[in-house]
Amino acid sequence: MYFSFETIQTFVVGFIVVYVIHWIKKPRLSENEPPMVPYKIPIIGHTIDFVFNADTFFSKCRKHYGDTFNLYVFSQVITIAGSEASQEIFKASDSFSLNEAVKDILPLHHVLPRVNGFDGTQHMAKMIREEITGNLSLYTGRMQEQLVISINKEIGDCSDPKVITSGQKFFSKIIARPMANIIVGEEISKHEDVVNTFANIAKGLGIFLVLPPFLSFIHPKIHQQVVTLPIRFGWNPIRKDINTLKNYLRPVLEKRLKDKEILGDKYKPPLDIIEFYLNEPGYGAKVITDEYLSYICEVLAQLIFGSVHTTARHIAGALYDFAGRPELWDDIYEEQAKIDKECNGVLAIEHVDRMVKLDSFMRESIRTFGDVAGIIHRCMEDSYTFKNNTTIPKDRIVYIYLNDSYYNKVYGPEPRSFQPYYGLNNKIPATKIDKNYYAFGAGKHACPGRFLAINEIKICMHKLILNYHIKTESGKINEKRYVGPFVLPPSTGIVFEDRKK
Numbered sequence: 348m349y350f351s352f353e354t355i356q357t358f359v360v361g362f363i364v365v366y367v368i369h370w371i372k373k374p375r376l377s378e379n380e381p382p383m384v385p386y387k388i389p390i391i392g393h394t395i396d397f398v399f400n401a402d403t404f405f406s407k408c409r410k411h412y413g414d415t416f417n418l419y420v421f422s423q424v425i426t427i428a429g430s431e432a433s434q435e436i437f438k439a440s441d442s443f444s445l446n447e448a449v450k451d452i453l454p455l456h457h458v459l460p461r462v463n464g465f466d467g468t469q470h471m472a473k474m475i476r477e478e479i480t481g482n483l484s485l486y487t488g489r490m491q492e493q494l495v496i497s498i499n500k501e502i503g504d505c506s507d508p509k510v511i512t513s514g515q516k517f518f519s520k521i522i523a524r525p526m527a528n529i530i531v532g533e534e535i536s537k538h539e540d541v542v543n544t545f546a547n548i549a550k551g552l553g554i555f556l557v558l559p560p561f562l563s564f565i566h567p568k569i570h571q572q573v574v575t576l577p578i579r580f581g582w583n584p585i586r587k588d589i590n591t592l593k594n595y596l597r598p599v600l601e602k603r604l605k606d607k608e609i610l611g612d613k614y615k616p617p618l619d620i621i622e623f624y625l626n627e628p629g630y631g632a633k634v635i636t637d638e639y640l641s642y643i644c645e646v647l648a649q650l651i652f653g654s655v656h657t658t659a660r661h662i663a664g665a666l667y668d669f670a671g672r673p674e675l676w677d678d679i680y681e682e683q684a685k686i687d688k689e690c691n692g693v694l695a696i697e698h699v700d701r702m703v704k705l706d707s708f709m710r711e712s713i714r715t716f717g718d719v720a721g722i723i724h725r726c727m728e729d730s731y732t733f734k735n736n737t738t739i740p741k742d743r744i745v746y747i748y749l750n751d752s753y754y755n756k757v758y759g760p761e762p763r764s765f766q767p768y769y770g771l772n773n774k775i776p777a778t779k780i781d782k783n784y785y786a787f788g789a790g791k792h793a794c795p796g797r798f799l800a801i802n803e804i805k806i807c808m809h810k811l812i813l814n815y816h817i818k819t820e821s822g823k824i825n826e827k828r829y830v831g832p833f834v835l836p837p838s839t840g841i842v843f844e845d846r847k848k
């Protein structure tokens with residue numbers, strides 16, 4: 348075989364380039380780190396297993412290397428924290444930050460510059476606890492009305508069976524309406540284009556999550572620089588939605604300020620989140636300027652993204668779980684029919700609390716529909732030593748290995764089986780966080796919106812189950828889809844057919 352001089356030269360140069368990249372990118376570990384799982388292909392490391400096979404791969408690593416181990420993914424060393432180390436991370440809230448970790452993959456500080464991405468979630472958490480969870484009984488009736496409007500509009504008459512696909516997208520539209528009602532108030536949320544902005548903002552900001560960070564093979568910052576390039580040249584995925592919100596908010600906020608001035612103590616503040624912000628030091632205004640509207644819309648966009656995307660995902664997951672399990676249909680329907688009779692079709696919070704089978708089903712759906720690993724955190728200390736004596740350095744990204752807590756032996760010999768009444772039998776509501784159920788995180792930063800989310804999902808499922816026979820088009824339990832370790836609802840068909848009344 349003959350090789351020209353140019354071919355040999357190309358091979359040699361190629362070899363040197365790969366060798367140099369490999370040498371530069373070789374993972375450098377500090378002292379006493381969690382064990383690094385060995386890998387075969389330099390530079391690529393564990394990326395292929397991480398992207399295509401996370402569930403099985405993590406499970407094998409957990410068995411061989413214990414509660415904490417390191418992987419080399421997209422040219423970065425990451426630490427996977429099993430259920431023991433996860434508990435420590437959630438407790439050590441000053442040493443780890445979710446927001447600082449998320450910035451790398453979701454650079455929202457470029458899209459929401461006035462609120463610097465997800466900064467300010469501490470204040471938002473306080474607002475949710477006081478204004479939303481504290482007033483949940485007052486919001487329940489409104490949520491119900493809005494969900495019924497959404498269901499009638501998006502699903503409607505199914506005297507002939509109707510097939511609906513695209514789980515997450517479809518439910519974002521359903522959940523956007525009650526969320527708009529709570530956040531921007533009864534008056535503005537009547538407008539269909541405002542409801543659409545709520546669904547669009549959740550989708551528009553999620554766009555960054557779709558792009559696999561291939562450029563991180565060169566350097567993580569390069570991925571961030573490239574994905575944000577269009578934004579730095581003036582494009583904004585949610586500009587149209589922010590402008591729509593600003594247009595509707597301006598006259599309403601101006602009228603509220605004027606009414607307050609005229610009526611003084613007799614002013615009756617509407618119950619919604621924009622009213623809260625209007626009066627909140629640091630968030631309120633005496634005059635509604637364009638800059639104020641831009642700022643407050645960014646605050647609202649943070650809240651919309653955090654609430655609509657997650658809630659829609661779990662309604663979709665629950666509906667697919669229900670539709671694929673005929674053995675549960677009668678039992679769960681009977682509970683809904685009984686409560687519907689008791690409340691004469693108008694739910695108050697105590698009726699929602701009495702949906703104990705539905706609540707338990709929801710908990711199980713959330714448990715078995717969780718990401719393999721997620722709720723990433725960045726180590727903010729110079730180093731952090733776990734109780735198992737392994738140490739990680741500053742800036743290390745740690746993934747909470749969620750399946751390690753979800754598929755734990757407390758759930759019996761077959762923890763991966765679907766156990767709809769586990770919560771009911773063990774008196775654990777869907778909102779209760781414990782070390783075997785980290786769907787809402789834990790500790791100081793545990794999700795403050797979970798009470799609203801579970802209430803909303805239960806009301807939505809209650810109405811759907813009362814109105815329709817619901818089954819999967821395939822007649823089987825649909826498989827979850829994965830993007831790396833993150834799970835997505837199936838996008839297969841669900842068949843709705845009117846129940847005979």
Ligand code: HEM
Nearest residue numbers: 468472653654657658661786787788789792793794796800
């Ligand atoms: C099923 C739906 C939801 C899920 C699965 C979910 C999940 C989570 C998770 C895993 C965290 C991180 C917790 C941690 O760091 O320990 C979180 C935080 C947060 N969630 Fe939710 N969430 C949901 C619904 C909502 C809703 C409806 C709202 C708003 C009304 C909301 C607002 C927030 C906020 C503001 C934080 C940040 C809390 C802080 O930093 O202190 N979430 N959520």
